[in-house]
Amino acid sequence: MIRVELPHHLRTLAKSGREVTVQVEGPVTQRALLDALEASYPVLRGTVRDTVTHERRALVRFFGCGQDLSHELPDAPLPEAIAAGNEPFFIVGALAGG
């Protein structure tokens, strides 16, 4: 199972704890992970990425294994530690403001 950490507001929407787990069939990519997350939690559709283009929302960031994965290609494999469930995939609200 893939571990995903959600930011506060998305936990509220999903009625979940800080961490949720999702099952991904096949290669563990950002797109596959988010597809699985939205399938398990339909309320999150449109909150992390656009519902049509599937582009990441401008003020959402993806972190994992000490790296900023936000700008990785959606079909690139995620780090093995995330794919193996040893490390979580963090969905983060970007620092923005004054």
Added chain:
Amino acid sequence: MSGVRVLVGTRKGAFILTSDERREQWDVSGPHFAGWEIYHLKGSPVNPDRIYASQSSGWFGQIIQRSDDGGETWETAGNEFHYEGDPGTHQWYDGTQHPWEFTRVWHLEPSLSDPDTVYAGVEDAALFRSTDGGQNWHEFPGLRAAKGHLWQPGAGGMCLHTILLDPDNKDRIFVAISAAGTFRTDDGGQSWLPVNRGLSIENELPDSDADVGHCVHNIAMHPSRPNTLFMQKHWDVMRSDDAGDLWTEVSGNLPSDFGFPIAVHAHEPETIYVVPIKSDSEHYPPEGKLRVYRSRSGGNEWEALTNGLPQENCYVNVLRDAMSIDRLESCGIYFGTTGGQVYASADSGDTWAPIVRDLPAVTSVEVQTLA
């Protein structure tokens, strides 16, 4: 026992204020959706326990919430707002053309006859409707055909912020858009006509006869006279007695005719209310005095209502959707400020008192009159 439920949207959540018909003691619940911007909440006139709310965030986008128990519990509805076909472009601040992009829902207007039907005014300006309780949304693209390529954003964005449903004619709807103007459909939303003749003043538009480009802040109607509309424009308070075909100015003796909301008394169709704001450069009341102005003659002659409102050192604003009226025998008026106060008057505006004082900045106030 009758009473009222005041639905308050703020920059950091929603609040629900309830009272009996005396409107002296208030219960406050909230924040609902804490930390999210709540642009608008409104209840169905058919089933007051059905309430829709627009919840949004610059980080996580648009959510629509729905309650079937008067706001005690909520469930998420559909949040996909897709423009019909290729929406093309509209005018941008610099005069170039800019793609139409959905940002948020500014206003939700439940149907007058069906609790599952609700209209949504969105940014970038368009009108959507759901007939299944907010699950699925479909645009009226004919509105954008009314010279949408010439519309441009106001300072707050290119938002469709006002929706008025004609109680006598289900095919007639009025909408207002900043900074495009007022539009009317007479065929249930298929086709739309700009209805802005008479609005221009010097320094707002170079072409005083322009169909579109007018910065309308809010419009209101009394349900007994759906052909009479009142408007708070960027500058000027206006009225039309022919369903928007022609507007005339009724600013009269107001200390400033800039402002945002406008409302009509529940039982007196010629009694209207505005909150003058000093200017578009200074979004606060003239002289630091928070005054609601009432006209009992449909405009031109205005009286200041000050009893219970701060008359010194007050520098808040009152946004366009932040004033509402109840329909009790002694009509109540309510408004919220960017300073977080919600003021209420249970006597048509003669006296005022705050219901709450320290909420986040108030974006919207809607009142439900409960049997």
